[in-house]
Amino acid sequence: MTAFFEQWMPYEWAWFTATISGILLIALPLMLAVAMIIYVDRKVWAAMALRRGPNVVGPWGLLQSFADGLKVFLQETIIPSAANKGLFLIAPIITFTVALMAWAVMPFGPEAVLSDINVGLLYILAISSLGVYGVVIAGWASNSKYPFFSAMRAAAQMISYEVSIGFILICVVLWAGTFNLNGIVEAQQGHVLGLLNGFAFNPLLFPLWVMFLISSLAETARAPFDLTEAESELVAGYQTEYSSMSFALYWLGEYANVLLMCALNATLFFGGWLPPLNVDWLPGFYVPGWIWLFGKIFVFFFVFSWVKATVPRYRYDQLMRLGWKVFLPLSLIFVVLVSGWLMLTRYGV
Amino acid sequence: MIQTLAFYLFAFMVIASAVMVIMARNPVHSVLWLILAFFNAAGLMVLLGAEFIAMLLVIVYVGAVAVLFLFVVMMLDIDFAELRAGFVRNFPLGLLVALILFVELFVGLVAHNAGGLVPGSAAGAIDTSGASMSNIEAFGALFFERYIFLFEAAGMILLVAMIGAIVLTHRQRPDGARSHQNVGKQVRRRPGEATVMKQPGVGQGVEL
Numbered sequence: 278m279t280a281f282f283e284q285w286m287p288y289e290w291a292w293f294t295a296t297i298s299g300i301l302l303i304a305l306p307l308m309l310a311v312a313m314i315i316y317v318d319r320k321v322w323a324a325m326a327l328r329r330g331p332n333v334v335g336p337w338g339l340l341q342s343f344a345d346g347l348k349v350f351l352q353e354t355i356i357p358s359a360a361n362k363g364l365f366l367i368a369p370i371i372t373f374t375v376a377l378m379a380w381a382v383m384p385f386g387p388e389a390v391l392s393d394i395n396v397g398l399l400y401i402l403a404i405s406s407l408g409v410y411g412v413v414i415a416g417w418a419s420n421s422k423y424p425f426f427s428a429m430r431a432a433a434q435m436i437s438y439e440v441s442i443g444f445i446l447i448c449v450v451l452w453a454g455t456f457n458l459n460g461i462v463e464a465q466q467g468h469v470l471g472l473l474n475g476f477a478f479n480p481l482l483f484p485l486w487v488m489f490l491i492s493s494l495a496e497t498a499r500a501p502f503d504l505t506e507a508e509s510e511l512v513a514g515y516q517t518e519y520s521s522m523s524f525a526l527y528w529l530g531e532y533a534n535v536l537l538m539c540a541l542n543a544t545l546f547f548g549g550w551l552p553p554l555n556v557d558w559l560p561g562f563y564v565p566g567w568i569w570l571f572g573k574i575f576v577f578f579f580v581f582s583w584v585k586a587t588v589p590r591y592r593y594d595q596l597m598r599l600g601w602k603v604f605l606p607l608s609l610i611f612v613v614l615v616s617g618w619l620m621l622t623r624y625g626v
Numbered sequence: 627m628i629q630t631l632a633f634y635l636f637a638f639m640v641i642a643s644a645v646m647v648i649m650a651r652n653p654v655h656s657v658l659w660l661i662l663a664f665f666n667a668a669g670l671m672v673l674l675g676a677e678f679i680a681m682l683l684v685i686v687y688v689g690a691v692a693v694l695f696l697f698v699v700m701m702l703d704i705d706f707a708e709l710r711a712g713f714v715r716n717f718p719l720g721l722l723v724a725l726i727l728f729v730e731l732f733v734g735l736v737a738h739n740a741g742g743l744v745p746g747s748a749a750g751a752i753d754t755s756g757a758s759m760s761n762i763e764a765f766g767a768l769f770f771e772r773y774i775f776l777f778e779a780a781g782m783i784l785l786v787a788m789i790g791a792i793v794l795t796h797r798q799r800p801d802g803a804r805s806h807q808n809v810g811k812q813v814r815r816r817p818g819e820a821t822v823m824k825q826p827g828v829g830q831g832v833e834l
Contacts, residue, residue, distance in 0.1 A: 364658070395760050399681035406689025410661070413693065417654060417700050425700075432697050436690060456762060594807055 299391045303380050311532045312342040317575075318532075318582045325586035352521040357419060360518065364418035369519065369526035372411025376533035379404040383540055384459040386550050386566035397458040398446055401541065402439075405496065408534060409435040411527070412505060412515045419518040427514035430593065431498065431505040437600035438495040444608035445489045448615040449476060449545050462549035474548035474555050481618060485611055486546040488604055490580070493538035495600065497531070500585040504593055535581060536574060543573035629673060636669040653699045661692045678761040 282291035316331060316339065323330025331338035356362055382397040384390040394400060409432055416428020450456055453464035453476075469478040477486040495502040506514030516527050543549055550566025552559070561569075591599070643666065646659040664687045671680035769777045824832045 394677065395762065396677050396681050399678070399685065403681050403684035403689060406685055406693075409689075409693055410696075413696055413700070414658070417696075428700070429697070432693050436693055439689065595809070598807075598809065 296391075300381075303383075303391060304377055307377065307380060307533060307536070308529070310536060311529050312346065313339075314536060314578055315342045315345075315528070315532055317578065318585070321579060321582040322586045325583070346525065349521050349525040354521040354523060355518075357421065357518050359420040361418040361420065364414050365518075366523065368411050368415035368418060369523040369530070370411075371414065372408060372530035373526040373533075375404055375407045375411065376530035376537065379537050380533075382458055383537070384462055384544065384549060385570055387459070387463075389550075389567065390459055393457065393459060396456045398450060398456045398461070398545075401458075401537075402443065402446065405534070405537070406435070406439055408530075411530065415515040415519070415527075419515070421518055423511045423513075424515045424517050427505045427511050427517075431515065434498065434502065434504065434596060434600075435496060437597060438492045438604070441488065441600060441604035441608045442492045442496060444605070444612050445485050445492070446545070448482065448485050448608075448611055451612075451616055451619055452476060452479075452482065458544055458549075462544060462551060465548045466551055467555040468548075472555055474551040474553055475546060477546035481611075481615060482546070485608070485615075486542070488608060489546065490542060490577075491599075492604060493542060494581065494584060495596070497534045497538050499535060499581055501588040501591050502596055503590060504596060507590060536578065539574045539577035539581065540570065542577045543570060547573050549573075633670070633673055636666045636673065639663075639666040640670065653702065654696065657692060657696045657699050660695070661688055664688045664692065676761060678765055 280291075282294045285291075286294070319341070320330040320338075331341035334340045334344045356365060379401050381392045382390065382394060382400050384393075412431040413428045416424040416426075416431070419425070449461065453461040455461060455464070465474050465476055468474060468476060476482045494500075498505045505511075506516060508514075511517070516524055519527065547553070548569075550570045552561040552564065552569055554561060556562065640663050643659045643662040647656045647663065650656045650659055664683060668680040668683040668688075671677070671683060826832045
């Protein structure tokens with residue numbers, strides 16, 4: 278994109294303009310996607326509960342999220358008198374910013390990536406581990422017991438599942454041979470028999486994808502692992518004391534994180550922007566990459582809503598047990614298995 | 627130009643937030659300033675071209691260690707007045723530690739200026755300076771070929787530390803398995819074992 282802007286201005290300004298417009302090109306559609314995906318979530322959830330869901334604002338209720346956004350925008354921001362004011366206001370901003378930051382390295386096509394860095398996957402891991410601060414700071418700064426419990430839960434939960442996510446990602450990286458997300462996508466081209474694009478179709482990596490999907494539910498604190506905002510115990514968890522736009526920022530950041538996890542599922546295990554079938558005479562081969570990526574994200578999001586609509590919430594000790602006693606040993610075993618297999622087949626013993 | 631600007635920004639932020647770590651009145655604020663310091667140090671690493679270390683710094687220190695710090699500090703009931711009471715008494719000790727650290731840094735800098743230790747310059751070195759090799763590959767080449775035994779020794783020490791921590795904190799419940807969650811048993815339970823149908827007569831209780 279820099280070359281495009283260089284027609285009118287010197288290189289430095291062209292680079293600057295290109296980067297800014299790249300950021301806007303990702304962030305603005307992402308915000309729109311978050312608004313629409315909240316609507317989709319509510320519709321899917323309603324359909325599974327045999328309700329109608331939002332259907333009043335706009336055709337089929339499509340504009341519901343925008344109406345909600347306008348509503349919270351006009352509301353008063355209430356800061357509890359006992360709260361730590363600065364941190365209370367900064368916490369939702371952290372959540373929201375961090376949720377947007379991770380998208381910088383997400384590849385939407387062979388060339389369409391804002392920042393094509395070598396350590397893309399590590400960057401995403403680093404940024405997603407920052408997400409917990411928004412929640413923890415909110416819980417502490419609210420100076421109220423339910424948010425505080427929620428913050429404790431969130432901190433323990435995210436650390437627990439990041440461990441197994443790390444090991445799962447190591448397996449993917451070993452197989453792809455790179456930390457660069459575009460490299461990982463390209464390594465999946467024709468991965469199975471030269472026909473299917475995606476690590477998940479590999480029998481050795483498929484269990485890892487299942488673990489990754491469940492861990493990503495836990496990492497984004499979605500049902501059945503939404504203990505941080507379990508309304509039956511903690512009112513609304515860390516968001517209890519929040520109102521107006523600060524509440525909306527949590528809402529947006531949470532869904533942006535969910536979308537990111539869906540995109541990671543698609544990118545790491547289902548070939549990202551590649552079509553599912555690696556056959557060049559099929560029409561799907563000529564569909565632009567970002568459409569495939571969006572389609573895959575949408576499918577995974579449907580799975581997320583499906584789980585939310587059907588699975589009851591875990592008990593906290595069960596959550597910890599699943600993370601530490603099931604996923605951690607399993608993913609460690611798979612690190613050994615995958616690296617052993619690669620040594621045997623690819624590098625020679 | 628922009629590198630210089632970024633360097634001074636990150637360096638200033640590291641020092642400023644490090645100062646704030648010890649100046650902040652509230653321990654939770656201290657931890658948050660510490661996190662900011664880590665984050666800016668990661669920024670400095672990126673400027674050096676060591677993006678792998680930068681990411682590890684964020685993942686390990688910011689993402690895990692500092693969360694646990696925060697976790698503990700948030701739950702502490704700290705009396706701030708008492709915390710500052712020992713300041714004068716401990717001041718000479720702190721000064722001594724600071725002096726030792728300063729001397730070490732100074733010696734290190736002098737040694738560096740006098741030729742220093744260039745990584746990989748010794749015999750049988752692996753050239754990691756080449757632009758053809760990515761950061762991670764260079765690390766792998768050094769860790770798993772040249773320094774493999776040191777690396778494994780470090781891993782062993784960490785493993786021992788981990789087992790030690792588990793042994794120290796592990797405790798048997800005094801009442802045996804009563805308070806222990808047996809997941810298999812819970813999953814195997816069927817409605818027939820969990821509920822009983824009773825038809826209590828009028829004015830009578832139920833005997834279970």
